[in-house]
Amino acid sequence: xxxxxxxxxxxxxxxxxxxxxxxxxxxxxxxxxxxxxxxxxxxxxxxxxxxxxxxxxxxxxxxxxxxxxxxxxxxxxxxxxxxxxxxxxxxxxxxxxxxxxxxxxxxxxxxxxxxxxxxxxxxxxxxxxxxxxxxxxxxxxxxxxxxxxxxxxxxxxxxxxxxxxxxxxxxxxxxxxxxxxxxxxxxxxxxxxxxxxxxxxxxxxxxxxxxxxxxxxxxxxxxxxxxxxxxxxxxxxxxxxxxxxxxxxxxxxxxxxxxxxxxx
Amino acid sequence: xxxxxxxxxxxxxxxxxxxxxxxxxxxxxxxxxxxxxxxxxxxxxxxxxxxxxxxxxxxxxxxxxxxxxxxxxxxxxxxxxxxxxxxxxxxxxxxxxxxxxxxxxxxxxxxxxxxxxxxxxxxxxxxxxxxxxxxxxxxxxxxxxxxxxxxxxxxxxxxxxxxxxxxxxxxxxxxxxxxxxxxxxxxxxxxxxxxxxxxxxxxxxxxxxxxxxxxxxxxxxxxxxxxxxxxxxxxxxxxxxxxxxxxxxxxxxxxxxxx
Numbered sequence: 001x002x003x004x005x006x007x008x009x010x011x012x013x014x015x016x017x018x019x020x021x022x023x024x025x026x027x028x029x030x031x032x033x034x035x036x037x038x039x040x041x042x043x044x045x046x047x048x049x050x051x052x053x054x055x056x057x058x059x060x061x062x063x064x065x066x067x068x069x070x071x072x073x074x075x076x077x078x079x080x081x082x083x084x085x086x087x088x089x090x091x092x093x094x095x096x097x098x099x100x101x102x103x104x105x106x107x108x109x110x111x112x113x114x115x116x117x118x119x120x121x122x123x124x125x126x127x128x129x130x131x132x133x134x135x136x137x138x139x140x141x142x143x144x145x146x147x148x149x150x151x152x153x154x155x156x157x158x159x160x161x162x163x164x165x166x167x168x169x170x171x172x173x174x175x176x177x178x179x180x181x182x183x184x185x186x187x188x189x190x191x192x193x194x195x196x197x198x199x200x201x202x203x204x205x206x207x208x209x210x211x212x213x214x215x216x217x218x219x220x221x222x223x224x225x226x227x228x229x230x231x232x233x234x235x236x237x238x239x240x241x242x243x244x245x246x247x248x249x250x251x252x253x254x255x256x257x258x259x260x261x262x263x264x
Numbered sequence: 265x266x267x268x269x270x271x272x273x274x275x276x277x278x279x280x281x282x283x284x285x286x287x288x289x290x291x292x293x294x295x296x297x298x299x300x301x302x303x304x305x306x307x308x309x310x311x312x313x314x315x316x317x318x319x320x321x322x323x324x325x326x327x328x329x330x331x332x333x334x335x336x337x338x339x340x341x342x343x344x345x346x347x348x349x350x351x352x353x354x355x356x357x358x359x360x361x362x363x364x365x366x367x368x369x370x371x372x373x374x375x376x377x378x379x380x381x382x383x384x385x386x387x388x389x390x391x392x393x394x395x396x397x398x399x400x401x402x403x404x405x406x407x408x409x410x411x412x413x414x415x416x417x418x419x420x421x422x423x424x425x426x427x428x429x430x431x432x433x434x435x436x437x438x439x440x441x442x443x444x445x446x447x448x449x450x451x452x453x454x455x456x457x458x459x460x461x462x463x464x465x466x467x468x469x470x471x472x473x474x475x476x477x478x479x480x481x482x483x484x485x486x487x488x489x490x491x492x493x494x495x496x497x498x499x500x501x502x503x504x505x506x507x508x509x510x511x512x513x514x515x516x517x518x519x520x521x522x523x
Binding site: 040124125128129130132133135136137138139140144 | 324327328329353354356357359361363364365367368369370380381384385387430431434
């Protein structure tokens with residue numbers, strides 16, 4: 001009887017904590033919009049963070065983007081050739097890489113690299129009282145640490161996604177060129193002809209949302225880190241897992257909204 | 265009595281910190297159960313107590329980092345728990361907080377650590393004025409040659425000193441020290457104690473020194489407050505506090521004495 005009660009208590013406590021966590025994350029996100037448009041603005045720190053985010057992920061995105069372009073082209077060619085549609089390869093690559101793979105791959109790489117790094121950095125600052133030290137020096141740590149980082153990821157990740165798509169298309173072009181000696185201008189023109197303004201706009205909107213999500217989750221987990229160094233590791237890990245999960249969720253929602261707009 | 269602190273005399277008429285009926289709990293854990301304390305202008309009060317007795321919680325409430333559940337905390341005439349935004353920031357500029365872990369910013373060198381609060385709060389200052397202020401604060405803690413070093417390259421004692429220098433740069437009226445000698449060897453601890461007294465004399469600060477180190481309490485405190493089970497058992501001169509039959513206080517004293 002007692003054991004049953006205890007189990008019930010533990011279960012309700014888990015639900016309580018889960019709901020409280022959602023409320024805290026919501027408050028944390030709403031605070032961003034309250035603080036982002038208030039003075040003082042730390043433009044220099046935003047630029048520093050943009051540089052950090054971009055530099056941290058650029059090499060990995062270049063290599064991954066190129067490989068995705070090559071591999072996806074290699075794997076798509078036989079299927080298209082079966083239908084005599086190999087000439088549609090640039091169009092298929094344009095749609096696949098710019099609309100879906102470029103933004104998604106960039107977001108996943110940045111969730112891993114940037115999200116974990118922000119989570120660990122802020123988590124470490126939290127457990128070593130550096131965030132408290134800012135607060136007692138009359139410096140708003142949310143504004144200086146969170147707003148600047150979230151702005152940086154929101155600005156930089158769309159640019160990285162665009163870069164990733166171009167590099168992936170270049171990888172695809174190298175593969176196509178090896179088989180058919182197609183010119184680069186013709187390849188890129190064919191790739192982009194099949195894309196509408198809505199496709200490009202959706203792709204951009206998606207990456208802005210991904211960038212914001214990665215930044216805010218990394219900051220939220222880091223800012224709320226507890227339990228010393230163990231908590232720092234946990235914050236970094238949770239930042240990656242949660243950001244990746246939300247990126248997939250947002251991908252579904254945004255694609256669905258774009259499809260509704262397309263058929264409306 | 266040789267080690268008795270020879271600090272300057274506190275002005276008993278002006279409490280700069282006034283705490284009345286302070287309660288604070290974390291869930292089921294009741295940390296502070298009715299704290300009353302006055303800290304007068306120019307006075308150093310050492311708060312002694314076991315680890316986990318709520319000493320750090322007390323100064324975090326004074327600095328406005330934590331909200332009390334009940335009771336009032338008046339610092340420099342302002343109710344800290346009722347202040348928000350700019351008003352709280354203005355008060356915080358008048359309070360210096362030296363953290364147990366020093367809390368130096370890892371990503372900045374010593375110069376940047378000291379200049380940071382100044383550049384963020386005094387936008388009108390030029391680089392030369394900031395440089396002068398940094399050098400003055402570093403001179404005050406006896407480390408003028410460490411400007412280019414990263415916090416990870418400093419020893420524990422040096423980190424504590426730089427942490428104190430970073431608070432001094434804003435010329436605070438009140439200093440809050442959280443375990444200033446913890447983790448330091450006796451010689452370095454004694455240097456930090458001297459530094460706390462020097463800061464009191466040079467900057468005319470009033471201080472609350474949280475510690476479990478009896479030597480630190482005796483050397484730096486004009487008065488000592490013994491925190492036990494969430495309440496102050498006794499507040500007075502160091503010798504008066506330990507002139508008691510309370511077993512816990514006796515044990516606390518004898519353990520430190522043997523050490």
